[in-house]
Structure formats: structure tokens, C-alpha cells
Amino acid sequence: MSNAPTDRTRLRRMYERGHYDKDTLYSILDATPQCFVGYTIDGAPYVTPTFHWREGNHIYWHGSSASRALKSSNEAQVCVTVSLLDGFVLARSGMHHSANTRSVMLFGTAQKVTDPEEKEAKLCRFVDGLFPGRAASLRPNTTQELKATTILSLEINEASAKIRTGGPGDDEEDYALPIWAGVIPVKMVAGPVEPDPRNLPGVEVSDDVKNWRGIG
Amino acid sequence: MSNAPTDRTRLRRMYERGHYDKDTLYSILDATPQCFVGYTIDGAPYVTPTFHWREGNHIYWHGSSASRALKSSNEAQVCVTVSLLDGFVLARSGMHHSANTRSVMLFGTAQKVTDPEEKEAKLCRFVDGLFPGRAASLRPNTTQELKATTILSLEINEASAKIRTGGPGDDEEDYALPIWAGVIPVKMVAGPVEPDPRNLPGVEVSDDVKNWRGIG
Numbered sequence: 001m002s003n004a005p006t007d008r009t010r011l012r013r014m015y016e017r018g019h020y021d022k023d024t025l026y027s028i029l030d031a032t033p034q035c036f037v038g039y040t041i042d043g044a045p046y047v048t049p050t051f052h053w054r055e056g057n058h059i060y061w062h063g064s065s066a067s068r069a070l071k072s073s074n075e076a077q078v079c080v081t082v083s084l085l086d087g088f089v090l091a092r093s094g095m096h097h098s099a100n101t102r103s104v105m106l107f108g109t110a111q112k113v114t115d116p117e118e119k120e121a122k123l124c125r126f127v128d129g130l131f132p133g134r135a136a137s138l139r140p141n142t143t144q145e146l147k148a149t150t151i152l153s154l155e156i157n158e159a160s161a162k163i164r165t166g167g168p169g170d171d172e173e174d175y176a177l178p179i180w181a182g183v184i185p186v187k188m189v190a191g192p193v194e195p196d197p198r199n200l201p202g203v204e205v206s207d208d209v210k211n212w213r214g215i216g
Numbered sequence: 217m218s219n220a221p222t223d224r225t226r227l228r229r230m231y232e233r234g235h236y237d238k239d240t241l242y243s244i245l246d247a248t249p250q251c252f253v254g255y256t257i258d259g260a261p262y263v264t265p266t267f268h269w270r271e272g273n274h275i276y277w278h279g280s281s282a283s284r285a286l287k288s289s290n291e292a293q294v295c296v297t298v299s300l301l302d303g304f305v306l307a308r309s310g311m312h313h314s315a316n317t318r319s320v321m322l323f324g325t326a327q328k329v330t331d332p333e334e335k336e337a338k339l340c341r342f343v344d345g346l347f348p349g350r351a352a353s354l355r356p357n358t359t360q361e362l363k364a365t366t367i368l369s370l371e372i373n374e375a376s377a378k379i380r381t382g383g384p385g386d387d388e389e390d391y392a393l394p395i396w397a398g399v400i401p402v403k404m405v406a407g408p409v410e411p412d413p414r415n416l417p418g419v420e421v422s423d424d425v426k427n428w429r430g431i432g
Binding site for chain 2 (some may be wrong): 036038039047049079081087090093101105107126127130139140167168170171174175176177179180182186189190193196199208
């Protein structure tokens with residue numbers, strides 16, 4: 001990513017187990033829509049949970065045009081963080097307990113997507129990214145809906161990733177202790193779909209739902 | 217929480233579906249250890265994923281004393297956000313797609329826990345909160361380990377919560393469309409435990425692991 005010796009570069013250097021190649025960043029960003037957008041209002045930090053999606057080397061997120069979070073992030077420095085929890089790592093001392101996670105922090109200046117056609121295309125991509133083919137099956141967005149929606153983008157430029165996998169790393173002498181150590185893997189799974197009671201008779205679960213990409 | 221008409225109060229007012237009673241806040245904070253800490257460095261926002269735990273009306277998080285994230289958060293304004301994803305809500309228009317989530321944003325000034333005995337007690341509580349009874353079974357923390365660990369606390373004072381449950385809420389006329397709508401529920405589940413290959417012969421999975429509280 002950027003090689004400028006900024007404060008953020010220094011932060012990245014402190015990150016253990018750093019993985020900075022774009023394929024790694026992309027794979028983590030694509031593994032879940034959940035992200036946490038950091039921004040400031042009057043110098044104070046805020047972290048808003050939302051959904052993101054990626055197209056090429058940008059991520060996008062959206063919400064109501066009235067949203068203070070979005071207004072405060074537009075053309076402002078943001079930090080967008082994604083973190084997937086893969087497991088609890090239990091060691092023989094408290095200190096070596098850990099967690100298996102895949103995380104990305106993205107830094108930069110968020111920019112609004114302003115062109116209505118581009119906004120519509122982005123929103124369709126967001127839906128289709130989760131549920132392939134669904135956007136074309138929906139009632140199209142109205143002009144008013146598009147106006148009421150703000151989409152922000154962030155170029156994937158200054159970024160850091162951190163991945164931890166595997167079992168505990170204990171102090172050598174602690175391996176002699178009769179303490180159970182290991183990993184409790186966790187993952188996000190989907191339950192049976194819950195059809196809306198107002199679905200029309202004969203409307204079955206669509207392929208886009210059957211083919212949803214899952215999380216993790 | 218605080219009734220001061222601050223900017224943050226205004227932010228809270230904009231939050232849809234607000235639930236501000238402490239039991240609701242506590243139940244969301246207790247449902248997962250995963251949190252996202254927002255802080256600033258030179259005015260720029262950062263969001264660091266970490267684990268928290270709650271004792272009474274405070275939450276705590278910890279890390280290496282060398283951590284820039286912790287140093288920058290200590291005695292500084294922070295925003296700690298927790299968000300649990302419970303489901304994807306599929307509607308008949310893109311606009312009414314949504315997500316079932318439980319989220320909390322906490323605001324305030326983080327404070328370091330400085331007393332070594334208190335630090336030890338807090339760390340044990342963290343471990344026991346996830347794996348009841350485990351702390352007493354472990355090799356105790358050393359003075360050096362405690363010194364190398366920073367624990368930050370935040371009082372649960374200024375806060376906001378947001379909960380969405382249930383199916384889609386479509387525009388009335390869209391219910392006539394032959395589009396499948398409904399919810400894909402998701403949850404975090406644990407897989408089979410993976411014992412460390414270096415566990416001593418005869419050391420079986422301990423009760424604290426069998427009784428771990430899960431997530432969600």
C-alpha cells in the first residue's frame with residue numbers, strides 16, 4: 001500500500017502478523033459485509049456498524065442521506081475495519097490466550113457517489129454481491145429513494161491486515177502443565193430461511209437466496 | 217444515560233429503534249466479546265478490533281502495554297461499538313432490504329487500570345467470563361506479564377443501542393409483487409474443539425471449555 005512514512009505507517013508496523021498484499025485484503029473484505037466505520041465529529045471518535053461491499057479497489061457503504069454518520073464521513077478521514085472471528089485459542093497461561101481472527105483496517109478519505117445512475121448500479125451490485133441475480137428481480141429503486149440514499153466510497157490504498165490462525169503458543173516450560181489447551185473454532189452459519197408471511201402463494205425461495213454467498 | 221444535550225445526544229436521537237435501558241445494553245455487551253474501539257491519533261480516526269468484558273457498569277479491554285491503540289485511547293475520548301448480526305432481511309425492493317442486528321455504541325473517556333492486584337483480578341474475570349472457572353486452573357500471571365499488559369476501562373454512561381428484529385417492511389403496493397421476501401437468520405456457532413497436540417496424555421477437555429458461554 002502507501003509507503004509514505006506517516007503515523008499510520010508506523011501503526012501498521014506495530015501490527016503483528018501483518019499481511020499487506022491486496023489479495024489478502026480483498027479476501028477478508030469479501031468474507032463478510034459487516035464493517036465498522038470510524039469517523040470524527042468535533043474531534044471525537046465514532047464507530048458505526050454498517051455493511052460494505054467491494055468493487056475492484058474500492059469499498060462502498062450506504063445509508064440514509066440524513067445520516068449524521070455518513071455526513072460526517074463524507075470527504076473526511078475515515079478508518080473502516082472488518083474483523084472475522086474464527087476461534088478462541090486457549091493456552092496454559094492467561095497471557096497466551098488469544099483469538100484466531102482475520103482483520104483489515106482501511107484508511108483514507110471517504111467520497112460520496114453522486115451520479116444517480118452510478119448509485120443505482122452500485123446498489124444493485126451490493127444486493128447481487130450477497131444474493132447473486134437478486135437485483136434484477138426486485139421492484140426498481142425510485143428517483144426519490146436514490147436521492148434519499150447516500151453511498152460513500154473508499155479507495156483501498158492505505159491498509160493493514162492481521163491474521164491469526166492455529167493453536168496456542170505457550171511458554172516452553174508451561175507445556176509440562178496438565179492444563180487442557182486448544183482451539184474452539186467458531187463460524188457464522190445460516191439457519192433455515194424464514195419466508196415473509198405475506199409472500200404471494202406459489203412464490204418459492206428464489207435462486208438468489210439459495211445461492212447467497214454466506215459469511216466467513 | 218446522560219441527559220446532557222451534547223452532540224452525541226443528538227446522534228443518539230437520530231438512531232432508529234433506540235433502546236437505552238441498561239439491561240438491554242448489558243445483554244448486547246455480554247453476548248459477544250468482540251468489540252471495535254474507536255480513538256483518534258493526531259485527529260484521525262482509528263478503529264481497532266479487540267475483545268471486551270463487562271463487570272458491573274464498566275467494560276474493559278486489554279492488550280500489550282506497547283500498543284499504540286491502547287496508549288492513544290488512555291485518558292482520551294473513545295467510542296466502543298459492539299454489533300451482532302442476527303439475519304439478512306430480504307424485501308421486495310432493494311431499499312427495504314435490511315439486517316437484523318443488535319448494536320451498542322458506548323462513549324466516554326477510557327481509563328487505565330493501574331493497581332497490579334486489580335489488573336490480575338480483571339484478567340481472571342475476563343477468562344472466567346468466557347470459560348467459567350478456567351482462570352484458577354492456569355499458570356498464574358507473572359509480575360512481568362502484568363506489567364506488559366495494559367487494561368483500559370470505560371464506564372457505561374453515554375450509550376446508545378439499536379436492535380432490529382423481524383421480517384421486511386415493504387411499501388404496501390409492493391406486497392403484490394411475486395418476489396420472495398423473508399429472513400436468512402445467521403448465528404455464530406462453535407465447531408468441535410481442537411486439542412493442542414502438546415496436551416499431556418490423559419488431559420481431557422476441561423469443564424470450563426465444555427461450559428464456555430458461546431456467542432450471540
